[in-house]
Amino acid sequence: MSASWTALLIAVVGVAGTLGAALLTQVRADRTKRMELEAAAEQRREERGHAEELLRAEQARQGQRESLERRRACYITLNTASRQYLTEMTNHLHALGRGDGVAASLENLEAARLAYRDSYAESQMIVPDTVSRATSAAKRRLNEAYGKLRKYAEEPSRYAAELEAMEADLHQDVWPYVGAMKKAMRADLGVED
Template sequence: MSSTVVPLVIAFLGIVGTLVSGLMTQRLAEKVKSRELSHAEGQRAEERQYETEREAAGALRACYVVLNTASLDYHSELNHFWHALHAGRVTDDLRSRLDDARRGHRARYSEAQMRVPDDVLATVDKVHRGLNRMYGVLKRLDGGFQPHGDGESLDQVHTQIMAFWDQLSEMRRIMRRSIGVPAKALGVPG
């Protein structure tokens, strides 16, 4: 090789090396940026999932609160109505309050049917049917109709109303367990 060719080859290799190192640096920077974007997207997806789960848990908790309140109101109105019927002092206002409590409970129960897990719904359904059964007996007795069968006398329905607290407590216990509230945290036997 001549003395002029060697500096040209060295210059050529220097230029190629400079270009290749620039391209490699750019490619490495693109890979790093791609990883950062992928990681950030993964974090956003996790945050969206967490927020969705948190909102669903909040909606379920709210559903349980209003259903529990409506069940207690309905039960309380059944008890008030029974006392008035027993004393012979049923008024249109008491009838209206009982019917309002029944409608309120039915609305909360309908919402629960679409929202709560099946294991909780089985208990909620049992409470709903029990409250409505006592409602039917009291309304028939208020209307002057004779009891249809066992458990439909005025004294028997009162016993059922008082014993129903256990079913309401069981429903609350199952709802609390469903949303992860430990029984011991509430001072309630497991």
């Protein structure tokens, strides 16, 4: 009996080993498949994260381009309006000196002043602080010159000397601030001299 028990035991161990090996192989295959699926899922998460990061970066670049274009358009309008305003002040001075076309030049001056005011108001919402300081300084000088001009224009005979000196004052006291404003805007846009 012992030989038969031994044979039976060997057969049982053989069958158990065969079944255990199959079971162990299946468990390992399942574990390997699960690891492959997890790795694939992790790869997809990384790719999705990378794609989202690229999208955010592109959106940020697009926002920067739009901001730059918005500032550029604002700067062009403000620079043009401030120069036109200053030119119309000079034209009004000449009209006062000639005593001819004063009403028309005053109308042009007021139109230029309003255009400047509107473009300056827009710039306050768009420009960075460094440019805002330069635009504010130019605005103060333009408004001071406008105030003097309007005062002198009310009584041109009384302020004849001041009117004569005012054109030089515009060139010395106002144009440099308009130039500094332009320089600050160009620097913000990255335009090199």
